Amino acid sequence: MQRIPVVGGNWKMHLTRQEARQLTAAIRAALVDLVGVEVILFPPSPWLADVHDALEGSTIQVGAQNVYWEPQGAFTGEVAAPMLRGTVDHVLVGHSERRIVFGESVWETADKMRAVCDAGLTPLLAVGEPMADLRAGRTNDTLRRQLVEGTRGIAAMPPGLIVAYEPVWAIGTGEPATPAAAQERCAFIRSVIADRYGDEAAEAVRIQYGGSVNAQNVASFIDQPDIDGALVGGASLDAEAFAAICRAAR
């Protein structure tokens, strides 16, 4: 099966409204003739509508970086999945910064996954081992747990599901995994999806590598048979670098 490469740009908690608009316009202009690669921008939540409007008529998609699991209610400061409908296509769930900085448990990740699916949006589930797990040889156990517990209660694979493999120690450090190691983990992730949802689902799911991806190293990851794209943090804040990454993913 031919899986279409998919590149995400996770802007995290960066950029003013004006900067977000400028970056969106610059990325749109730089990628105007790009075909064969899906591109998703994940701006901070206050700028989602601006980015959505600035991308009207383009094939570049918009995603939210996080979501709350309840559909509405007295949850000051939170954003519900149904509120995102019409503005975003994708929602990033389980990013390691949510898990580690904000103490999000796998149960909460699963609640968020279900909320995203119930709202008819497409989840991008991020998984990845902290350095301690890597050192202790527990990486695959951690990945399996994050995948299986993170999709608890979801009977069939969510259509269009994307999984991002992001080793925690590679995020924002300038020290990516080696392409061979990333390939091994992504193949393992695909095998867990096969156990969970069957071979057809495993063939269809797109798996990204994330963690210190840049324009120079992205091709070495995308060339791997089980890596279908990249989730990019730091380099996604630079239109030229991000556009180069997207082009290299083709």
Ligand code: PGA
């Ligand atoms: P990085 O972040 O590209 O800055 O390492 C990746 C991510 O957190 O998704």
